Amino acid sequence: MLNLIQLPYAQDALEPVISTNTLDFHHGKHLKGYVDNLNKLIVGTPFEKMSLVDIVRFSDGPVFNNAGQVLNHNLYFKQFQNQASHQTDERICISAPKLSKQIEKQWGTIAAFKADFESMGTSLFGSGWVWLSAREDGSLLITQESGAGNPIRSGWDKSGEILKPILTFDVWEHAYYLDYQNRRAAYLQALWSIINWSAIEELY
Ligand code: MN
Numbered sequence: 001m002l003n004l005i006q007l008p009y010a011q012d013a014l015e016p017v018i019s020t021n022t023l024d025f026h027h028g029k030h031l032k033g034y035v036d037n038l039n040k041l042i043v044g045t046p047f048e049k050m051s052l053v054d055i056v057r058f059s060d061g062p063v064f065n066n067a068g069q070v071l072n073h074n075l076y077f078k079q080f081q082n083q084a085s086h087q088t089d090e091r092i093c094i095s096a097p098k099l100s101k102q103i104e105k106q107w108g109t110i111a112a113f114k115a116d117f118e119s120m121g122t123s124l125f126g127s128g129w130v131w132l133s134a135r136e137d138g139s140l141l142i143t144q145e146s147g148a149g150n151p152i153r154s155g156w157d158k159s160g161e162i163l164k165p166i167l168t169f170d171v172w173e174h175a176y177y178l179d180y181q182n183r184r185a186a187y188l189q190a191l192w193s194i195i196n197w198s199a200i201e202e203l204y
Contacts, residue, residue, distance in 0.1 A: 004035045011023050021178055026073075031077075047059060081194060086194075095197040099140075100197075123144075128146040128172070132167040164203070
């Protein structure tokens with residue numbers, strides 16, 4: 001039996017980037033719906049005793065769709081903080097020293113990395129997720145996933161290497177339509193100001 005995660009901040013903490021209204025629907029209705037559906041689908045099946053990560057790795061069809069969405073949203077919601085703690089590119093380097101060093105090694109600047117990540121979000125066709133993951137050697141990779149996709153399973157290449165997702169932007173319309181309507185690029189750009197880089201560094 002999986003539970004809906006509690007948000008590590010107040011419902012209005014992410015204003016104006018993510019409104020209270022969007023958060024109410026996104027966490028309280030969309031994510032809750034995926035959790036409830038998944039719990040119904042796995043009752044009496046071998047998935048009932050598996051971890052969420054293993055369900056995402058080994059399931060297909062409706063079980064995978066709901067499990068993937070639960071895992072993806074859990075990471076998405078936990079990576080934010082109030083805009084008052086906004087971290088400029090200079091402060092990202094202080095809050096996430098190891099990660100920012102790797103970003104600068106691969107992209108040159110934090111700004112260039114952000115631009116690359118945003119463009120992967122705007123160019124993703126339809127509903128899905130943009131991911132920043134770490135390879136086993138510590139190098140970083142940006143990938144796109146459709147639907148409920150998550151890099152821990154998607155066979156993004158044939159090496160069989162396990163990727164560790166550390167940051168994700170939800171580009172399903174339900175994530176931004178109430179606040180930004182069709183302006184997906186504006187939503188993606190705004191998200192940087194509520195990212196908790198210390199939390200991302202911890203995952204990395
Ligand atoms: Mn969502």
